[in-house]
Each structure stands twice: as structure tokens, then as C-alpha cells.
Amino acid sequence: MPSASHPRCVAAATPRRPPVSRGVAAWPALAVAAALALSGCATYAPSPLGRGEGAASVAQLVAPTADMPMPTLATHRLDPTDGLDVTEVAMLTLANSPALKLKRDALGVASAQAFAAGLLPDPQLSLGEDFPRHSGGGLTTAYSLGLSEDITALLTRSSRRAVARSQAAQVNLDLLWAEWQSVAQARLLFDQVLSLRAQQNLLDTEQAALAPVGQYIDAALRAGNLTYDSASAGLNAGADVHKRLADNAIALHQADSDLHVLLGLAPTAPLDLVGVPYQIAPTPAQLQQALIDLPARRPDLLALQAGYQSQEAKLRAAVRAQFPALTIGFNTARDTSAVYSNGFNIGITLPLFDRNRGNIAIEQATRQQLRDDYAARLLGTRSDMQRLLADLDTLQRQRTALIAHVAQLDDARRAAEQAWQRNLLDWPTYLAIRGNALSADLDLLAVQQQQATQAIALQALLGNTDLVVAHPAPAEVSTP
Structure with missing residues (x-):
């Protein structure tokens, strides 16, 4: 498995534009760059079809x-x-x-x-940015950054491994x-x-x-x-x-x-x-x-x-x-008024019909x-x-x-x-x-x-x- 130093991996991990603001606002781009840098890149090699002629003599077997x-x-x-x-x-x-x-x-x-x-199932990273349409005092670029994980996939991992x-x-x-x-x-x-x-x-x-x-x-x-x-x-x-x-x-x-x-x-x-x-x-x-x-x-x-x-x-x-599917995540955000907030989210499937x-x-x-x-x-x-x-x-x-x-x-x-x-x-x-x-x-x-x-x-x-x-x-x- 090639490392992140592979030319194609480095090119993929390079952000196309600098972050709008400094400080905490640079976290999203840095997080994306770090995630891409940590991930390995698979390479492709062609494998042409054979001619199916078989061995010409027993001595070749x-x-x-x-x-x-x-x-x-x-x-x-x-x-x-x-x-x-x-x-x-x-x-x-x-x-x-x-x-x-x-x-x-x-x-x-x-x-x-x-x-x-x-x-293990990969965590979900979400990133969003909001840009003010009007300039004014105290206004800044807003962003939200979240990280979540499918807990149900973790609970059933041992069963999936046993099946496989x-x-x-x-x-x-x-x-x-x-x-x-x-x-x-x-x-x-x-x-x-x-x-x-x-x-x-x-x-x-x-x-x-x-x-x-x-x-x-x-x-x-x-x-x-x-x-x-x-x-x-x-x-x-x-x-x-x-x-x-x-x-x-x-x-x-x-x-x-x-x-x-x-x-x-x-x-x-x-x-x-x-x-x-x-x-x-x-x-x-x-x-x-x-x-x-x-x-x-x-x-x-x-x-x-x-x-x-x-x-x-x-x-x-x-x-x-049959138990409710559960997703847990954490997020951090800043609004256009430069108000910072941290929070979490929980997603659950209600077992009403299917189960x-x-x-x-x-x-x-x-x-x-x-x-x-x-x-x-x-x-x-x-x-x-x-x-x-x-x-x-x-x-x-x-x-x-x-x-x-x-x-x-x-x-x-x-x-x-x-x-x-x-x-x-x-x-x-x-x-x-x-x-x-x-x-x-x-x-x-x-x-x-x-x-x-x-x-x-x-x-x-x-x-x-x-x-x-x-x-x-x-x-x-x-x-x-």
C-alpha cells in the first residue's frame, strides 16, 4: 500500500485555496488535509488476458x-x-x-x-462554511465542523467478522x-x-x-x-x-x-x-x-x-x-458574529414498523x-x-x-x-x-x-x- 508521500496522494491532499480566516477557522482545511494525508492510495496495474493455450508438453508442468x-x-x-x-x-x-x-x-x-x-467503519467528517453577503463590523465567515460514527456498525462488527x-x-x-x-x-x-x-x-x-x-x-x-x-x-x-x-x-x-x-x-x-x-x-x-x-x-x-x-x-x-440504529457525533461551529459553539448529535431509528x-x-x-x-x-x-x-x-x-x-x-x-x-x-x-x-x-x-x-x-x-x-x-x- 503506497504511503501518502506518493505524488498522486500528495496532489490529492493539497487544498486548492487557503482558508478564509485564521485561528479556529483554519481547522476544517487542516482536518481535511490531515485525513487525506493519513489515508493510503491504491494503485492500478493492468493485467492482460492470457491466450489459454495450455502447456506444450508434460515437461512444462x-x-x-x-x-x-x-x-x-x-x-x-x-x-x-x-x-x-x-x-x-x-x-x-x-x-x-x-x-x-x-x-x-x-x-x-x-x-x-x-x-x-x-x-472498522470510517467516521463521517462534515464541513460547512457560510460567507456573509454583506460586509460589516463584527461579521466573519461562519463554519461548522462535525465528526460522527455509526455505533450500530460497531456493535455488529463481531458478527460480520464471524460470518466472513x-x-x-x-x-x-x-x-x-x-x-x-x-x-x-x-x-x-x-x-x-x-x-x-x-x-x-x-x-x-x-x-x-x-x-x-x-x-x-x-x-x-x-x-x-x-x-x-x-x-x-x-x-x-x-x-x-x-x-x-x-x-x-x-x-x-x-x-x-x-x-x-x-x-x-x-x-x-x-x-x-x-x-x-x-x-x-x-x-x-x-x-x-x-x-x-x-x-x-x-x-x-x-x-x-x-x-x-x-x-x-x-x-x-x-x-x-433489530435494535434501533444509533449514530453519535460531535461538532464545533462559529457563526457570522464570531460566536463559537460546541455540541453533539444523536441519530436513532424508531423501531415502529420494520424492526x-x-x-x-x-x-x-x-x-x-x-x-x-x-x-x-x-x-x-x-x-x-x-x-x-x-x-x-x-x-x-x-x-x-x-x-x-x-x-x-x-x-x-x-x-x-x-x-x-x-x-x-x-x-x-x-x-x-x-x-x-x-x-x-x-x-x-x-x-x-x-x-x-x-x-x-x-x-x-x-x-x-x-x-x-x-x-x-x-x-x-x-x-x-
Whole structure:
């Protein structure tokens, strides 16, 4: 904050004309000059808009471990040169996500509002001068000088500060919750990109494997040894794989684009992902303890508690504001006959009609709404947790069954391929076996991704607690 010695401040504090008379009559100008000299002057600096291009490469991104809100991230070594694993993606998301930057800007606004709420109200200085229209003996310039303060603003200052502090705490906790959700989103996108890439490789391999069958069918059609009715199964098999490839590519483009945006990367920046998706395996005891500690740990619930405390302070302030508004001031004056006088003034609002009853009713209703919102959030969390646990149990059983089914169909596919190459198996049967094996492979990948999604959602629901044991899930689909 610049001092009053700043050139612009000095110019503003300089009176434009000298006082009319000496002595006490010079007090008004001196008081104004002193008030302006004591006040600081803010300066303006332009801040041009950016171009929003994003980082050109992962190497340009930074993620200080000291700023990580979770111990599991703060202790992980970041090294983008060998590719990004799921934890490194989460770290870079926290440090570079554009959405989180907006949340941090909102925290800056809330902090500024808390600072403003703690400032004392400025006193009101009034100054007036009267000039005689006729000159004569004993006549002089009259003046009045007054200083007043809003007492009501002083009485409600503590409530305003409590409201602002609670609001700043709520914004800070909302930011922390947004960071936790961003970590979950980073893990989900990491898993989606890896899963879609695996499906893409699987479909590319299948398309290459079907190429000789397609060539055989085309040659048979040209030679007249096969009709289009009988060749429809073969033609549809190739078309189906081609369509799946296109659909999968579009989904991969979307997931890859979302991950680039989350990391603050330019759309064309290369993104090398390594490792395996994030998985968790919490024990029943860990889940029970996490659920007990939930209201004291999860940021969104803590933010609701801070919002409720803020509303309590608003209600107290509204109750205090029902009392008459009071303003007290003191003044000194001199009339044109050079008679000096000192006095005071008191302003009070008569509480006849309003008495702030409307605002009190609004704050009471808002408090009840926040109370019910908090209870509903807790109940919803408990219900969601039970649902996710049931889903994970179902998906695990389905995954176990699919692993065995995929292994059997994989053996059948290899045997069928060898038999077809030796002309021991007709191509419709061969295509049917390959189609069944491909569907089972894709189903297993889908179940694995769905299981990872539900597990990450469960951990986010429980507040990313360190009590949850995390371990990677190995890839289980073999290349056909």
C-alpha cells in the first residue's frame, strides 16, 4: 500500500485555496488535509488476458509435493521422463487443473471479503462554511465542523467478522473437496484412457486377424463359389469390428481430451501413460472406521458445517440489528458574529414498523435449510456407500467368472485359428468362435473399468482416507 508521500496522494491532499480566516477557522482545511494525508492510495496495474493455450508438453508442468493435500501424493516421486503413472497424473492435476485455479481464485475473493469485514467503519467528517453577503463590523465567515460514527456498525462488527471467517473457511473446504474430486477424476480418466487403448489394440488385432477371412470370402464371391446370402455372416463380422473400432476411437478421443484439459495441457501435447489403473481393497473394519470419522474428515461435510456456523452468525447479526440504529457525533461551529459553539448529535431509528423482522425470518429459514441439507448429505453418503459396496461385490464375482470364461474362449480361439489355417474348420464356425471370444474380452475390460470406477467413487465418498489400502489391478485380457 503506497504511503501518502506518493505524488498522486500528495496532489490529492493539497487544498486548492487557503482558508478564509485564521485561528479556529483554519481547522476544517487542516482536518481535511490531515485525513487525506493519513489515508493510503491504491494503485492500478493492468493485467492482460492470457491466450489459454495450455502447456506444450508434460515437461512444462510442475507439481510441488509440499502443496499436495494428501500424504499419499506428497510422498510420491514425480518423474515425467519415464511416463506418467496414475499417482503422477493426480499430482499434476492438483497443481495445474484450470478448474482448480478458479476455485483458488474464489478462495482469494473470500479471504478479501473476510479482511473487509474486519475493518472498522470510517467516521463521517462534515464541513460547512457560510460567507456573509454583506460586509460589516463584527461579521466573519461562519463554519461548522462535525465528526460522527455509526455505533450500530460497531456493535455488529463481531458478527460480520464471524460470518466472513466462516464463509472463508467454507470456501477453503470447498476447494479441498474439489481437489479430492479432481484426484478421483484424474484416476478415472487415467483408467478410461488405458482401458480404451487396450480395447483399441484388441480390436486392431482382431481386424488384422479377420483380414485373411475377408479376402477368402471376397475371392469366393468373385469366383461365384459363394452367394451374398451365405457370405453375410463373414461380411458382417468385419463390419462389426470396424464399427467397434470407430466407436472406441471416438470414446478414446473424448477421454484423452478430458485428461488433457484436466492437466492443463495443450490438445496436441503428447501424453504417455504407464503403469496400471488405481484400485482399492478396503477391509470392513477400515470402512466402518472411515464412516464413523466421516463428518470430521470429509471436506464437503466440513464445508457444510462452516456454512452452518456462518448462518448462525448471520442470524445473530440480524437479531442484533433489530435494535434501533444509533449514530453519535460531535461538532464545533462559529457563526457570522464570531460566536463559537460546541455540541453533539444523536441519530436513532424508531423501531415502529420494520424492526428487522423480515431479515430475521429469512435467516431462520435459511438456517433450517442448511441443517436439513447437512442431514440429507450424511444420509445420502451412507446409502451410496452401501450401494457401492454391493456393486463392488457383484462386479468382483462377475469378473472372476469372466476371467475363467475368457480363458476358455481364448483356448478355443487359438485352436480354431490353427484348425482353420489347416482347412480343418469352415470359416463361419471360425468367425463365430472368434466373435464370442472378442465379446468376452471386451466384456472383461468393461467390467474391470466399471469395478475401478466404483472403487474410486467409494474412496472419494469416504474422503480419500489413508485407512483405505490401495493396490493396482493387473491386466487380465490376453491379446487374441
